[in-house]
Amino acid sequence: MSENGRTVRVAIAGNPNTGKTTLLNRLAGSTFAVGNWPGVTVERKTGFVQFQGWRIELVDLPGLYTLEPLTEDERIARDYLLNERPDVILNVVETPRLERNLNLTVELAELGIPMVMALNMMDEAQRLGISVDVGKLYALSGIRAIPTNGRSGQGVRELLPAILEAHQRQQRPTLALIHDEDPLMANLRAAAELDAQSRRLGIAEGLYRAVVQRREAQAREFSAALDRVLLHPVLGLVAYLAIMYLFFKVSFDFSAPLMDWLDGFINGYVGQIAATALMQIGAPELVVRFMSEAVIGGVGFALTFLPLIAVMFFLLTLLGMSGYMARLPFLLDRFMRHLGLNGKAVIPLLLGLGCNVPAVMATRTMESPRDKLLVVMMIPFMSCPARLVIFSFFATLFFPQNAALVIFGMYALGVVVALFTSLLLQRALFKHESSAMLIELPPYRLPHLPTVGVIV
């Protein structure tokens, strides 16, 4: 229970890729903030909303499949739920894949914390012919379920009264179905004899069968069609190279006009004004040149690359939220294995081309400490746009005729040194084989641009 009686602390929990962050952005609006969990490199997204005299504080937990964590962000989510004991859990589920999502719902229900469920992506579920009997779901589980669509905002505001009701009534999940005499549920009584996890899986499946109806004929999923190309052993690699080429080309071409404008503004305008002002007050020439050329010019040179960094971040976030980046570990694992690495290493290394800091943070999804440390040691050699500033400076100064080639060579050298570092560390310190890999491939989705903007 909160110290302040008019505050409700809500933990947003669910499987990865269920739209938790999009819902938080919809609910919290301008109060949406991105920080870090204390002491770790995992992003913490929070926000609050005032509703009927109550302050509802929302914390977006990292996605997890089970409360038995393997990765750093899964541990953070589990620890928050067990140690912080939020007032209400908002369990965000992906309605088109509700059966799998309910596995976690059952585990969350066992915590004895009042709970509300957001049946997110209802539009997608309806296209697949899936409907959920929310009344029966409540009767069987004691969990109020609200159909939502995070992208359009439909149903999102209805979550607030449900959260408040759950808190005020201390509406804890009951999982009543295990006592139901319905023949369909009778089998679940036997589940009580099984181990805890088998029991939970049985309850989740029983709940799914009781509340979900699905039409037989369904349209082919867009994702399945796209995967036949993008995950093809040959076509997929061609597509990947094309996407990477486009990534860099769009980043540089789109940001170039902005960079030129910034350069002109800082050096041609701000620098000139500073020089003129200093001369008018009688400053020595050394001071005038130091301020206008070294300080303003030098800082300005670095600032001109901000548009490039912003565009690269934006495109990387788009790739991530579209669902494509989640497929890269599958596509490139066989190449990474030759380097003694897990396919999951691709994503942090790719992010390193945008910025090394989020790249290191991205290693939190790697279960193996060995693989994680190897990738963290490689990331500093992946050249980010900030390094491009230095490369450009030296290349232009010392190799004016072949500047572009020299810059490309420096990028390539960084990648080579990164690979060499990995191989050297594996021979010297980390001699074991790369770890096993298990990932979910989410469906392809159009990213929610406002959420992308806030994250960038």
Next chain:
Amino acid sequence: MRLSDALQGQRIKIVKVREECALHAKVQAMGLHSAREATVLSRSGRMMLVEVGNVRLALSDEIAGYVEVHPQL
């Protein structure tokens, strides 16, 4: 047989996930648990792409080797 032995395009029914698997709980929580039917969509190196219901999972042979399955016709 083991899931790692399944062929591309083959439909299988999961019997159990052996407890020796280090990711035992996660594998089951992600949808690969007993009595579920699945389809092996493709294979790439040591990785296999499996569809269970509406969920697509990519897993390496090391994990698939711990999943016991029956082939379905």
